[in-house]
Amino acid sequence: MMMAVGAGVLGSVAGCLGSDDTEDSGQTATASQGDDDQSGAQTESPEAIGSEGLVYAFASNRIAMIDPETGEVVDDITDSIDENEWSAVVITHDHSQVFAIEQSLSQAVVINTETRVIDATIDIGPSPVHMYHPKPNEVWAHSDAEGAFYVIDRDTLAVETIVEAGLDGEGHGKLLHHEDFGEKAYAGNVNDPAAHIIDLEAYERTDSISFGKDGGTHYKAYTPESGHAYFERSGDIQTTAVIDTETDEFVDELPYAGAMSLSPDESVLGLLDEGTLRILDATSEESTELDSVSIDGIPAVARFFTLDEGLYAAVATTDSAAIVVISVADGEIVDQIPAGEVSGQRRAGVSGDSYFITPADADGTVAIVYMADRDHVETVAVGDGVDTVLYIGDSGTGYLGR
Amino acid sequence: MRRSPDGTDDERSMLGRATLVGIALLVVVSLFTMPAAGHAYLSESNPQNGAALDTAPETVELSYAGDGIELADVTVHGPDGSEISGDTTIDSDDRQLVSVPIEDVGDGMYTVQWEVLADDGHTTSGTFFFTVGEEQLDRDAVRDTYSEDDDDDGTLFESGAKGILLLALIGLVGIPITAWVAVYPVSGRITSTTIEQIDLRIIQLVAGSAVLLALGVVGLGLTRSTALGATGGPAVQQFIGTTLGTIWLGQLALTGAIVGILIAAYRNIIERRAWLAAVFFGGIAMQLTVSWSSHSATAVDRLQGTVIDFVHIFGAGLWVGGLVVLAVVVQPLVRGREPIAARESVAAIIRRYSIVALTGVTLAGITGLFLAAWHAPTAEALLGTLYGTVLTTKTGLVLFALGIGGVVRFVLLRSLDPTAQGVFGRTQPTPTVPVREDGGESTTLRRVIWGVRIELVVLIGVILLSGMLTSIPTAAVAAGDEGIPQASIETEHDGGVVELSALPADDANDRLFVHEYEPVIYEATFRDQSGEQISSDRTVRLLATHEESDTAIEIDLEETQDGTYATVQALPAHGDWDLRVSGQPEDTFVAEWFELYVIIDHPEHTHDHSHGDLTGEQTPFAGWLGLLGLVVGVIGMVAVSIETIRFGRRQH
Structure with a gap:
């Protein structure tokens, strides 16, 4: 098999990036080729200046560090970055490192958030898209070409083992993990109509929860209150399978499917079902639909914010330059905020403190919306191809780290 | 023209002047020799080797470098192995272009399998x-292809035909001139019966050469006409339509003419002088046809190669053809004659022949070294090829023959002729020449005759070589044809070594070098710390990234029967590339990077690795050979001059 690695591959999978849960909230970059010693391009001893509260924006030739309050780029990394194609970015539980997937070279770029330099580039499996941080000392990158997770040790900054997850040895896959799960996690794969149980200690797939014969699994979420895990049944099925994480049983199936995100208070689960944001009760066994709001265009990612006035959702759409703000209590759209144009791939978006951050790669900008005062919008020029963002800090969903 | 009673002064002066002019010409030719061309080998094709097309082309076009194509046979097989090509066509306006229509x-x-017969008479x-x-391209098919491309190695039949043809040419040129210059002037002192015997023997010798000529010409023509596989009448008919075929017809006609002249000579229809001259010039014409299609003429430069x-061959003809005459004619000259008269006659012939032979040796020596410089331009080429081995053997035999000739000329001749001078011109004490009481040949004479015969046998071996x-392919071609150049680089990791080899490719400074668009077999091998080859637990991949354009290509490698992991790829852009091999040998994920440079491929640049022709390369070794050739030329010129002056003084 020969495959041209480029925007085509990225575009085909980027649809899930912006709307996946917050572990993988962006896309990837390029690193120095043949960097055998895995050292960063900046060799001088950098000062420990920290990155807490900054937004990292990943463009083709630059990683910009933005102060969301002022909308200014306070620092950037350009060395060793050349026409990079970013995919997932992950911040470690201690916020000391950012791992970013660079797809064109199938590498993970490790950025030290204290020094703001690239510490290493790590070769990983082919066609990597998503990356997860299920254990304090490990980052797991999924190789879609192999349907397997490449486990990177944070101390050695090398791939220590490979965990086979997909049944066919290939397919776009994700990992659902939470501290409630203990030493297990669930893996989905668009080729497998099942949720695979992964033993995080044994580094192996120990079982699979079957949902039927057809389709696969894609988006996923977990609601701690109910103890349910949700898996979008992708392909022609377009339902959402619900499993009880205590018993690992397939307990329910919702008649809609899409990207999901949990509110910071873990009370509601938002599900983007094509042009509708369905708001589900995250505390009930039945996953009761509390409300639904129609949205023009193609909603790509939703994030919830608890403001003084109540719970709100910010929804970024792929085919619109505006962010839609929804009042969950009222079940209606209360605001539309310009956020720049995207080039066609699914728009990404993350939350951080009270900010909703979304890149506009067609404009080369990043929009930072202060949700408590939605008139306060910063549009920051970053560079061509900026399509991935990450907030260094608490992104509000309680999913980071353990 | 002033003429002495026996004509010797004129002959001497003419011979000396001709020798000097010849050597001077050779020096000039050697100074202006600029080898340029090569053999007929594939330089480009459309589609290119390794091309990946959306649809099959209507025709396959092949463009050759070096010589024009005389005959071509191109066969195209489709994916199922069936032959899908039509008739092969050689472009009448450009005989380096060949095309064949194919079915989709x-x-x-x-x-695409091709075979062509080039102007030099050789097939590739x-x-x-x-x-x-x-x-995708199949690795084994590509490997087989690279190893199959080759010049023909010649056949025993072709070698034999060429050897016989050379023997004939040497006889046709050397026998008449030696007879005319060395034998007949001396035979004026002997009886008419003996002269008739000599005439008969000379005619027989030339007739023998003519028979060899006919055998050689016919044999070579048949070999070449069947070079591309066809046989019988159609093959000959097709061959006659080529330039080589036309030359062959000319050679047959010349052979017929020479035979006719000899029949006339045998029947005394034409004078001795006339038939000797006719045979000599017939041989010269035949030599020109052979030299025109020689390795040198086709691979180096048509004019210079032909001349050299x-x-x-002409020089060898003077030397060896003369020896043939001596070996056959001396006996009737001495038989039944007074010992002293016999000795004098033989000595006189040898003295005259010595000038001819020295001239021939000088010419053959100079040109032989120039030819060696062209066709064996490196010591490696000389020592490491069949051509080099044969050439070395030939040179050894030539030196051995020269030694025998030296003994005859400088030792035995002094025994025959008390007034003969030594090597440095001093008159040596005259040894007593034993003469048999019955008037038969003396021991010295017998030694002379046997010396000449041994020298002749050795030189016949030289001519066959x-x-x-x-x-056979010259050393320059054979040495350049080192098979597929394969290069490999290793990198170490914690658990062992990853080796990446490429073929065809070269390597330097831990970097691989390949050609743009050329299909290259990339092969990865994993070894543990003990050096033992190990397999990968998961798919081995090759990632190739082009630094300038950021093009990235990722390929799954296929496991081979050798336990390596391979693919065939033609990298699409020149410049620096980084290659990464990744796999999982012994449960350890390994990803190692290698540097590679793709050499730009200009349309006019040919890079057929299997035909790395070194012909005419200006190497130090070739320079030394050329210099040695000039030294031989100068020494030979001096020797010929001294021999001629001594001969003149003696005549006076």
């Missing part, structure tokens, strides 16, 4: 391939 039989790998053959649709090759040299 769908997706898959198409294999090869195979290349292209794909239609999504089909011609002079080489020369025939072989003209039928």
Whole structure:
């Protein structure tokens, strides 16, 4: 098999990036080729200046560090970055490192958030898209070409083992993990109509929860209150399978499917079902639909914010330059905020403190919306191809780290 | 023209002047020799070797470098192995272009097998391939293709035919001139019966050469006409339509003419002088046809190659053809004659022949070294090829023959002729020459005769080896044809070594070098710390990234029977590339990077690795050979001059 690695591959999978849960909230970059010693391009001893509260924006030739309050780029990394194609970015539980997937070279770029330099580039499996941080000392990158997770040790900054997850040895896959799960996690794969149980200690797939014969699994979420895990049944099925994480049983199936995100208070689960944001009760066994709001265009990612006035959702759409703000209590759209144009791939978006951050790669900008005062919008020029963002800090969903 | 009673002064002066002019010409030719061209080998094709096409082309076009194509046979096989090509056509306006129509039989790998007969009479053959649709090139097929492309190694039959032809040419040129210059002037002192015997023997010798000529010409023509596989009348008819075929017809006509002249001579219809001259010039004409299609003329430069090759054969003709005359004519000269008179006659012939032979040796020596400089330009080429081995053997035999000739000329001749001078011109004490009481041949005479015969036998062996040299790839070609150049680089990791090899490729400074668009077999091997080859637990991949354009290609490698992991790829852009091999040997994920440079491929640049022709390369070794040739020329010129002056003084 020969495959041209480029925007085509990225575009085909980027649809899930912006709307996946917050572990993988962006896309990837390029690193120095043949960097055998895995050292960063900046060799001088950098000062420990920290990155807490900054937004990292990943463009083709630059990683910009933005102060969301002022909308200014306070620092950037350009060395060793050349026409990079970013995919997932992950911040470690201690916020000391950012791992970013660079797809064109199938590498993970490790950025030290204290020094703001690239510490290493790590070769990983082919066609990597998503990356997860299920254990304090490990980052797991999924190789879609192999349907397997490449486990990177944070101390050695090398791939220590490979965990086979997909049944066919290939397919776009994700990992659902939470501290409630203990030493297990669930893996989905668009080729497998099942949720695979992964033993995080044994580094192996120990079982699979079957949902039927057809389709696969894609988006996923977990609601701690109910103890349910949700898996979008992708392909022609377009339902959402619900499993009880205590018993690992397939307990329910919702008649809609899409990207999901949990509110910071873990009370509601938002599900983007094509042009509708369905708001589900995250505390009930039945996953009761509390409300639904129609949205023009193609909603790509939703994030919830608890403001003084109540719970709100910010929804970024792929085919619109505006962010839609929804009042969950009222079940209606209360605001539309310009956020720049995207080039066609699914728009990404993350939350951080009270900010909703979304890149506009067609404009080369990043929009930072202060949700408590939605008139306060910063549009920051970053560079061509900026399509991935990450907030260094608490992104509000309680999913980071353990 | 002033003429002495026996004509010797004029002959001497003419011979000396001719020798000097000849050597001077050679020096000039050698100074202006600028080898440029090569053999007929595939330089480009459309589709290119390794091309990946969406649809099959209507025709396959092949462009050759070096010589024009006389005959071509191109066969194309489709993905299912069936032959899908029509008749091969050589462009009448440009005989380096060959094309063949093909059928479109769908997706898959198409294999093009070609074989051509070039102007130099040699066949070259090869195979290349292209794909239609999504089909990938097969590693084993590519490897086989690279190893199959080759010059022909010649055949025993062709070598024999060439050797016989050279023997004939040497006889046709050397026998008449030696008879005319060395034998007949001396025979004026002997009886008419003996002269008739000599005439008869000379005619028989030339007739023998003519028979060899006919055998050689016919044999060579048949060999070449069947070079591309066809046989019988159609093959000969097709061959006659080529330039080589036309030359061959001319050679047959010349052979017939020489035979006719000899019949006339045998029947005393024409005078001795006339038939000797006719045979000599017939041999010269035949030599020109042979030299025109020689290795040197076709691979180096048509004019220079023809001249050098011609002079080489001509020089050998003077030397060896003369020896043939001595070996056959001396006996009737001495039989029944007074010992002293016999000795004097033999000594006189040898003295005259010595000038001819020295001239021939000088000419053959100079040109032989120039030819060696062209066709064996490096010591490696000389020592490491069949051509080099044959050439070395030939040179050794030539030196041995020269030693025998030296003994005859400088030792035995002094025994025959008390007034003969030594090597440095001093008159040596005259040894007593034993003469048999019955008036038969003396011991010295017998030694002279046997010396000449041994020298002749050795030199006949030399000529047969020369025939072989003209039928096999030269050392320059064979040394350049080192098979597929393969290069490999290793990198170490914690658990062992990853080796990446490429073929065809070169390496330097831990970097691989390949050619743009050329299909290259990349092969990865994993070894543990003990050096033992190990397999990967998961798919081994090769990622190739082009630094300038950021093009990235990722390929799954296929496991081979050798336990390596391989693919065939033609990298699409020149410049620096980084290659990464990744796999999981012994449960450890390994990803190692390698540097590679793709050499730009200009349209006029040919890079057929299997035909790395070194012919005419200006190497130090070739320079020394050329210099040695000039030294031989100067020494030979001096020797010929001294011999001629001594001969003149003696005549006076």
